[in-house]
Amino acid sequence: MKKILCSFFVLLLPLIACSDVRSENGAYKEIFSVSDYQYEKNRYFLAGDYYVERFESGLSNDLLSFTLDAWMQVLELDVWVSSPDADSETLRGIAAVDPGKYKPSDFDTLKVSKNDEPVVYKGWFKRLSPDQYGFDGDRGYFWLNASADDDTVVAISCLLKDKSKVGTHERESTPETVVLRLIKPKNQQPTEAFRATWPLMMKNVYYLGDNLAPTKNLNLLVKPIQHEEGTDAATGGKRNNLLHEMGLDVIDECRYLVRNGDGLVDFNSFNINVKTGILIFPSLQPFDPSSDSRFELDEENRADIYNAVSPEDLEKKSKFKLIAIDELKNSDDVTAMKSIKEKGKS
Structure with missing residues (x-):
């Protein structure tokens, strides 16, 4: 079985996992913070079930390289979004979880009810221009420059390494009707009706602000957040290793594996883009x-945010904030940070 191996550039940066962030008058300046549930919703997507299953399992033990079946590498990918009206830039289209079940000629006779829309949708679609999105063909995911609205359908067509195609993938001609791989239905939620597409939306991508690059000590x-009664949302003994x-x-x-980490975040080129x-x-x-994930958390350090439906439910289940900070100056009373710095220089 032929595999493709991809490696990532790695940069080691200091890590803090505690419950104290000092103000600009102290040792640190908070650059940006997001709650655990504030991932980039409706913006980053995996291109199919294979890439969902491979996203974690394809990583090496040190998480610095990735392998996939060679023929599943995505060479070309077009992103399509639904349009309420027909115009010169739209085409008739069928977007389905299993596009192989349909042909362009099915458009006129296909009946789609509201109950069917989580798995098949027909309507008008517009192909995005290449400067409106990007994709990683090795990992099998793509991103939109701007998040899609909840009531917008997102679908794709693509060309794989073995020259097979997913959906109607034509760039040299313009068909009257296209069949596409459904990625995001309208108004999807973490419910049984959307079980085929909910895993395709990536929930592990966070925007930390566009001013990370100038910081000297990121x-x-x-x-942990504080609940109304004033106690930490999580009290597990392994909080410092989160x-x-x-x-x-x-x-x-x-680049040697170290048990429980060494206090330095392994920011390889896959994990973070400071620009x-x-x-x-x-x-x-x-x-x-x-x-079935290769990553594990203690029960007290888990936040059940991925099955929450309402904003109120999300806030109730939230347990953590992810904060980017910049060290402004050394301080004798910040012993944990000082020891990490000294270790990094040794």
Whole structure:
């Protein structure tokens, strides 16, 4: 079985996983913070079930390289979004979880009810221009420059390494009707009706702000939130190892695996882009890994945010904030940070 091996550039940066962030008058300046449930909704998507299953399992033990079946590498990918009206830029289309079941000629006779729309949709579609999205053909995911609205359908067509196609993937001619792979139906929720597409939306991508690049000492903090009664949302003894358990701190400066991490985040080129401020966890559900995930968290450190339907439910189940901070100056009373710095220089 032929495999493709991809490797990532790695940069080691200091890590803090505690419950204290000092103000600008102290040792640190908070650059940006997001709650655990504030991932980039409706913006990053996996291109199919294979890439969902491979996203974690394809990573090496040190999380610095990735393998996939060679023929599943995505060479070309077109993104299509639904349009309420027909115009010169739209085409008739059928978007389905299993596009192989349909032909363009089925459009006129296909009847789709509201109950069917989580798995098949027909209507007008517009193909996005290449400057409106990007994709990683090795990992099998793509991203939109702007998040899709809840009532917008997102679908794709693509060309794989073995020259097979998913959907109607034509660039040299313009067909009258296209058949596409459905990625995001309208108004999808984490319910049984959307079980085929909900896993395709990536819930491990966070925007940390577009001003990370100028910082001299970029650090990350997972900070437990305070409930109304004033207690931490999580009280587990392994809180200080959360980013290790989530896959962001597994090697040392020499790229050797280290148990429980070494206090330095392994920011390889897959995990974080300081220019765009995008952080991608290697775990698909970093704050509540699924039962078949290679990443594990203690029960008290889990936040059941991926099955919440309403905004109120999300806030209620939230347990952590992810904070990007910049060290402003050394301080004798910040012993934990000082020891990490000294270790990094040794």
